[in-house]
Amino acid sequence: MAESSPLVSVIVACYNHAQYIEACLSSILRQTYPAIELIVIDDGSKDASVEVISALAKQHNFYFEAQANIGLSATLNKGIEIAKGEYIITFGSDDIMMLDRIEKQVAHMQANPDLGLCGGNMLKINEHGTILSRQKVNGEDRLNFEDVLLGRKEGTPAPTLFFRKEALEKAGGFHPEIKLEDLYIELKISSLGYPIGYMNDILAYYRVHPNNTYKNYRYMIDNVLRTYEEFSDHPDYWQAYYKFLNSMFVKCAPKDKPLARELLKQIPLREYRMKTLKGIGRLLFG
Structure with a gap:
């Protein structure tokens, strides 16, 4: 060597x-x-x-x-x-x-x-x-x-x-x-x-194959939020938390409507963004 x-x-x-x-x-x-x-x-x-x-x-x-x-x-x-x-x-x-x-x-x-x-x-x-x-x-x-x-x-x-x-x-x-x-x-x-x-x-x-973990939305959400909890004392914790929820809501809305509804209930009105409205549109009409 x-x-x-x-x-x-x-x-x-x-x-x-x-x-x-x-x-x-x-x-x-x-x-x-x-x-x-x-x-x-x-x-x-x-x-x-x-x-x-x-x-x-x-x-x-x-x-x-x-x-x-x-x-x-x-x-x-x-x-x-x-x-x-x-x-x-x-x-x-x-x-x-x-x-x-x-x-x-x-x-x-x-x-x-x-x-x-x-x-x-x-x-x-x-x-x-x-x-x-x-x-x-x-x-x-x-x-x-x-x-x-x-x-x-x-x-x-x-x-x-x-x-x-x-x-x-x-x-x-x-x-x-x-x-x-x-x-x-x-x-x-x-x-x-x-x-x-x-x-x-x-x-x-x-x-990329059928068993990739990123394709399991609930698994992804549970583990990412669990990860963020480890850093919940950081001042940007809640910003990161709701940014991620909004992002996953948009992804889930056309593919897993029950999970999308669960996510939407966790997002307060003050944290609504354009992504949230886009997701609601997909949830209702997608």
């Missing part, structure tokens, strides 16, 4: 992704960056994930453990305890890395030693690996806590997150009771004063 190549620990928590995990791990094993520690933990998969990973672990000699299901955040925290790297990546077992991703992110973090984490752009692919549509690419930027809480700037996507281990440990790792781990950890690390870096590079492919 070259002295100029700090160790990067990549933690992959797998759950029922037998059809995707080989492509995911192959993209990590083929990285252009030389100093990588790969840690794979299967969190109680009921499909053939364990068999697929076991065969790859024997071939490539990376750390692999299969365990009873304890949840994503707890599994990632277990991986962090094992990790020896100066930097840490937590990566979805259904996603794929660009082959020079780690090389680029190490260079960015080395050039910006104040950053707690960085991320960048991604492309969406379907179950078969086909790019879905042309997507906007955001330029280089920096985000602080309020940027993330209020959505003032484009947030760093989960498949591209790259952590300074020091910052991740000061944050106490991921919250074991919050199942959408990326928003919480970005808020927690930035609340400690670490800026978040946004790179203009495309760093990963995000796989």
